Amino acid sequence: MNILVHGAGALGAYFGGRMLEAGVDVSFFVREKRAVQLKREGLKINSPEGSFETKDVTVCTSPEAVKNIDLVILAVKGYHLDQVVPQVQTIVQQTGAFVLPLLNGVEHLETLQKAIGKEKVIGGFAAIIATLNEQGHVEHTNANSTMKFGALHDEQIKICEKLEEIHNLIKTNIVREENIMKHIWKKYMYITAFSGITSAMQLPAGYITSTEASFNVARNVIFEMYMLAQKEGISIGEQEVESMASRLKGHSKEATSSMHQDMRKGLSIEVEHLHGGALRLSAKHDLNVPVIETLYGVLKPYESGKPSVM
Structure with a gap:
């Protein structure tokens, strides 16, 4: 199986790098500046x-140059x-590849399905706390990492089986x-709470539980997202939600979210994709989510x- 990782930030470089380490045929689609840095x-x-x-890293910077790809991550x-x-559209048209997006949130699935077809977009996400250092190398800071995926259409079953086969080869x-x-x-649900509270407080995870008031803000985001998931037809048990809220207390004191790490560096943050997306979905269902709305208002000025200073 030939895999193209579209994007070589911390997430793409980590999982693509792990696949390279295991001998999987992996190349990267990146911007010119990142291509120079990787070389x-x-x-x-x-x-x-x-x-x-x-x-030994194979990079592409033009979608027209991509050939013989089975899967785009x-x-x-x-x-x-x-x-x-548009780049993904060109690549899929040329190669017939399936696309596995590892983006946060849910709105991107419909965007991609409209662009390349429902049969081509696999469901997935990644769980990792990582960033790039000045050399463009990955600094993975939590204890483990996970990439989950699954078919959203019957035509994706075979490619999902092939991806599953490499599990035991990879670290x-x-x-x-x-x-x-x-x-x-x-x-x-979890990342909207964790990224929202750490970024709004501009403090690492240890401070989430330093006061009950701070913890309750993050916990309330999880429960607002739970109500939204129910409106979207997603069946999640109350015990799973309570367990998710308890996880907020399980991070090391220094750990923080990728959004907060980006904010520290003065980079753009995914507030529109996460909290903004939740507000758009809540408006569709006429659902009130005041804590998410507040975090969105606090974080929106940092979006870019x-x-x-004015």
């Missing part, structure tokens, strides 16, 4: 799951989606799920990086 610095992963480094930020959709968890939409929503 100069190579791909390097610093991780509790084991470090890896290689200079789309590993870009939500705010880049509109920009990359990360690649897990196939039958009800992938439920798992996508559980990730969406640190706001300048």
Whole structure:
């Protein structure tokens, strides 16, 4: 199976790098600047799951140059989606490849399905806390990592079976799920709370539980997202929701979300893709989500990086 990882930020470089390490045929579709950096610095992963480094990285910068690809793993930020959709369309038209998006949230699934067809878009997401250092190398900071995926259409079953086969070769968890939409929503619920509270507080995870008031903000986001999931027809048990809220207390004191890491660096953040998306869905169902709405208002000025002083 030939895989193209579209995007070589921390997420794409990590999972693509792990596949390279295992001998899977992987190439990367990146911008010119990142292509130069990868050729100069190579791909390097610093991780509790084991470090890896290689200079043998195949990169593409033009969609027309992509050939013989079975699967595209789309590993870009939500705010880049509109920009990359035409590239994905070209690649799929040329190769017939399936697309596995690892974006946060849920709105991107419909966007991609409209662009390339429902039969081509596999459900999936990744769970990892990682960032790139100045050399463009991956700094993976939590204890483990997971990529989950599953078919959303019968035509995707065979490619999902092929991807599942490489699980035992790779130093990360690649897990196939039958009800992938439920798992996508559980990730969406959790990351909206965790990224929202750490970024709004501009403090790492240890401070979430430093006061009951701070913890309750994050917990209430999870329950608002739970109500929204129910409106969307996603069946999640109350015990699963309580367990999710308890997980907020399980992070190390220094751990934080990728959104907060981006905010610290003055980079763009996914507030529109996560919290904005939740508000659009809640409006569709006439559902009131005041805590999410408040976090959205607090974080919106940072959407394109640190706001300048007026």
